[in-house]
Amino acid sequence: xxxxxxxxxxxxxxxxxxxxxxDARQIVFRGDFKTALPLMKAIADQSEDPTLSFRAAxxxxxxxxxxxxxxxxxxxxxxxxxxxPRVTEGRVxxxxxxxxxQLYLEAGQYDLAIDYAEQLIKxxxxxxxxxxxxxxxxxxxxxxxxxxxxxxKIRNGREACDRAGNILIAGMFKTVVAKLEIERGRSAEAIxxxxxxxxxxxxxxxxxxxxxxxxxxxxxYWKRGDAGLAKIHALRVVEKNKSIGGVYSASTASAYRxxxxxxxxxxxxxxxxxxxxxxxxxxxxxxxxxxxxALAYQxxxxxxxxxxxxxEGLDKKNRILTLQDELDRKAxxxxxxxxxxxxxxxxxxxxxxxxxxxxxxxxxRLARRDGLTGIFNRQHFVNEAERQLRYCRKSARDVCLVLIxxxxxxxxxxxxxxxxxxxxxxxxxxxxxxHLRSTDVFGRLGGEEFGVLLPECTLDSVLPRVEQMRxxxxxxxxxxxxPAIPISASFGIAAAASSxxxxxxxxxxxxxxxxxxxxxxxxxxxxxEVGMGS
Numbered sequence: 345x346x347x348x349x350x351x352x353x354x355x356x357x358x359x360x361x362x363x364x365x366x367d368a369r370q371i372v373f374r375g376d377f378k379t380a381l382p383l384m385k386a387i388a389d390q391s392e393d394p395t396l397s398f399r400a401a402x403x404x405x406x407x408x409x410x411x412x413x414x415x416x417x418x419x420x421x422x423x424x425x426x427x428x429p430r431v432t433e434g435r436v437x438x439x440x441x442x443x444x445x446q447l448y449l450e451a452g453q454y455d456l457a458i459d460y461a462e463q464l465i466k467x468x469x470x471x472x473x474x475x476x477x478x479x480x481x482x483x484x485x486x487x488x489x490x491x492x493x494x495x496x497k498i499r500n501g502r503e504a505c506d507r508a509g510n511i512l513i514a515g516m517f518k519t520v521v522a523k524l525e526i527e528r529g530r531s532a533e534a535i536x537x538x539x540x541x542x543x544x545x546x547x548x549x550x551x552x553x554x555x556x557x558x559x560x561x562x563x564x565y566w567k568r569g570d571a572g573l574a575k576i577h578a579l580r581v582v583e584k585n586k587s588i589g590g591v592y593s594a595s596t597a598s599a600y601r602x603x604x605x606x607x608x609x610x611x612x613x614x615x616x617x618x619x620x621x622x623x624x625x626x627x628x629x630x631x632x633x634x635x636x637x638a639l640a641y642q643x644x645x646x647x648x649x650x651x652x653x654x655x656e657g658l659d660k661k662n663r664i665l666t667l668q669d670e671l672d673r674k675a676x677x678x679x680x681x682x683x684x685x686x687x688x689x690x691x692x693x694x695x696x697x698x699x700x701x702x703x704x705x706x707x708x709r710l711a712r713r714d715g716l717t718g719i720f721n722r723q724h725f726v727n728e729a730e731r732q733l734r735y736c737r738k739s740a741r742d743v744c745l746v747l748i749x750x751x752x753x754x755x756x757x758x759x760x761x762x763x764x765x766x767x768x769x770x771x772x773x774x775x776x777x778x779h780l781r782s783t784d785v786f787g788r789l790g791g792e793e794f795g796v797l798l799p800e801c802t803l804d805s806v807l808p809r810v811e812q813m814r815x816x817x818x819x820x821x822x823x824x825x826x827p828a829i830p831i832s833a834s835f836g837i838a839a840a841a842s843s844x845x846x847x848x849x850x851x852x853x854x855x856x857x858x859x860x861x862x863x864x865x866x867x868x869x870x871x872x873e874v875g876m877g878s
Contacts, residue, residue, distance in 0.1 A: 361391050365400055372403065375551040377410040398427065398436055402443045409447060421447055434469045438476070441467070445480040449487070457484040471507035478504050479517045486523055489762050494524055515545045515553050522560045526567065529758075534564040555584045559595035562602045571606045578602040582622075597623055617852075624848070628726075714788040716766055717773040725787025729797040730847050732785055736799050737845040744806045745843075745850040746796040747836045747858045748776070748813070751866040753792035756829060768831055775816035779809055795851070803839050803871060810835050810869050818867065832867035834858055842874055 368383040384407055388400035401424055408417035424440050431437050441464040449457035457480060464477035478501030485494045498521060505514040518541055525534035538561050545557050558577040566574035581599035600623035607616035671682040712724040720728060729745075736743040750772055757765040769792065776796070780786055785797040798806055817833045836858025843853040853872040861870040 358391070358393055358396075361387055361393070362396055365391075365396060368400075369403070372407065373550065377407050381407040381411060395431075395433055395436055398424070398431060399439060402436075402439045405443050405447060409450065414451075417447060418451075434467065435473075437467060438464055438469070438473045442476050442480065445477075445484075449480060449484050452487075454484045454488040457481075468504075471504050472510050472513055475501065475505035475508040475510070475513045475517055479513070479520060482517075482520045486520060486527075491524070491527065491762075494520075498524065511541075511544045512548050512550055512553065515541055515548070515557070519553070519556045519560060522564070526560065526564055529567075531564040531567040534560065535568065538564070551584055555581050555593070555595045558584070559598050562599055566602050566605060571609060574602050575606045578606070620852070624851075628722075717770055717788055719773055719777075719794075720785065720787030722787060722789050725785060725789065725795055725797075726847065728785045728787075729795070732797055732799045733840070733845045733847055733850075736840065741800050742802045743797065743799045743840045743845070744801050744803060745838050745847075745854045746798065746806070746810055747789075747851070747854040748772075748794040748796065748833050749858055749862070750792040750817075751832045751834055751862070760829060764829065768829060771820045772817050772831060772833065775820045776813045778816060779812045795854075803837070803841070806837060806839075807869070807871070810837060814867070814869060834861040834866050835869040836861060836872065837869065838872040843872060 364383065365387050368380050368387065371380040371383070381404070384400050384404045388397050388404050391397040391400065401420060405417050405421050405424065408414070408420065421444060425444060428437065428440055431440070441460050445457045445460035445464060448454075448460065461477045461481035461484065465474055465481065468474035468477060478497075482494050482498060482501055485497075501517055502521070505517045508514060518537055522534040522538050525531070525537065538557055542557055542561070545553055548554075558580040562574045562577035562581065565571075565577065578599040581595050582603070585593055585596045585599075600619050604616050604619035604623055607613075607619055667682060667685065671678050712720060714721045733743060735741075750768070753765065753768070756768055769788075773786075773788075773794070776794070777786065780796065781798075783799055785795075785799075787795050789795050798809070801809075814833060814835060817831055820831055836854040836856065838850045838853035838857060840850065843850050853876075856876050857870040857872040860876060861868045864870070
């Protein structure tokens with residue numbers, strides 16, 4: 345790059361653009377995504393070289409994601425994928441496939457991410473490209489909960505990454521391996537793998553990868569029982585992500601959770617509460633970010649479909665006009681045939697419009713509902729709960745919040761598999777819904793944790809209903825297709841009378857009561873009282 349700077353006066357305009365592209369890539373690698381974005385967009389729009397323009401456009405998609413401009417990112421990605429069949433240069437195709445796989449992965453479209461990753465692997469011209477493909481494929485499988493497939497395929501990815509000899513790409517792949525080790529309870533193996541490559545990753549100075557390594561080390565050390573080292577690595581994640589604007593990333597939320605657990609174990613409740621608040625903010629921000637990506641994907645998908653329908657409609661109208669010119673010269677019988685054809689076309693357009701509208705309504709419902717249980721997801725639960733709380737505060741009505749956490753649920757997943765775990769979650773939700781009113785707000789907050797907001801209910805009226813839910817969940821263990829699996833849940837209750845009408849405080853107090861129930865033996869109900877510790 346220094347030699348290029350020294351000779352830039354002798355470069356042609358197109359070569360100058362290429363040099364600017366390399367400069368922008370260096371800025372991206374340093375983690376200054378905000379500065380790099382306008383530079384890369386300008387190159388993509390100005391370059392007359394289709395290859396350079398395509399590469400800059402692919403990088404622009406990545407940078408738009410870092411700035412949370414997801415709808416624009418998916419729109420540009422859609423254009424890239426339309427051009428992809430006409431791209432012949434191998435490394436350029438690999439870059440576009442990698443960008444597509446990564447963006448669909450972050451939007452929760454795991455099947456699409458896996459499909460593009462497999463195309464990347466098949467078209468790889470080097471071990472480095474194959475390693476990238478295996479990273480995206482296995483990460484998507486891991487996030488989709490397909491652990492067995494990951495364990496079967498991980499050796500292929502490791503071999504490709506070992507041949508690649510690229511520390512950065514191999515480091516990304518090793519985070520997937522470490523996640524698998526941690527999820528399978530092999531924390532020592534995860535620590536050994538991460539520490540073995542930690543120094544190399546640090547030297548590369550790529551902030552997102554360094555944060556991922558520190559986050560996974562914090563998780564692994566915590567699960568191994570080494571609170572001191574877990575705290576050190578978790579603090580590094582928080583500090584690093586603040587410096588690059590990643591305060592709502594998954595690694596930030598995970599690091600705050602570890603810090604909260606460490607301080608709680610050590611008895612520093614003030615610090616624990618501060619970290620818990622940090623975790624709740626980061627986790628909510630991360631979940632909002634994922635939802636925004638998923639919504640942007642569906643929005644752009646509908647826009648592309650609508651544009652396609654519009655083009656098809658115009659084509660049909662053009663054909664109709666041509667037919668009309670011919671039919672004007674024919675007899676009345678031919679005219680009647682034309683009218684019938686016109687009505688058929690209009691009906692076809694109306695049918696397409698109806699289908700588009702129906703799809704939009706369906707996607708709106710999916711954005712509010714938990715895909716597994718059918719109840720509210722976390723974001724919509726929070727919105728509805730806050731709306732109910734504002735109403736109850738304005739009219740001075742009682743309201744209670746109940747947090748529910750299934751006991752030993754991780755053991756069910758580990759012992760019987762995620763399919764059985766999913767059925768257990770559905771069974772628990774069905775048991776609770778039988779005792780809820782239409783005005784109650786019921787949602788899944790994450791994993792095996794649920795929340796219920798009961799407006800116009802005092803503690804005296806809530807306790808019998810919660811006891812009915814607890815009994816119903818316990819009774820559900822003898823029903824269905826897994827009769828040998830016992831189910832129970834711990835309940836924490838907070839009332840506005842003691843905790844106020846702010847949802848955040850109600851959730852904190854109910855969470856304290858729920859964990860008191862767990863500490864006292866699980867399968868029980870506890871009500872938050874002023875002065876109750878976390």
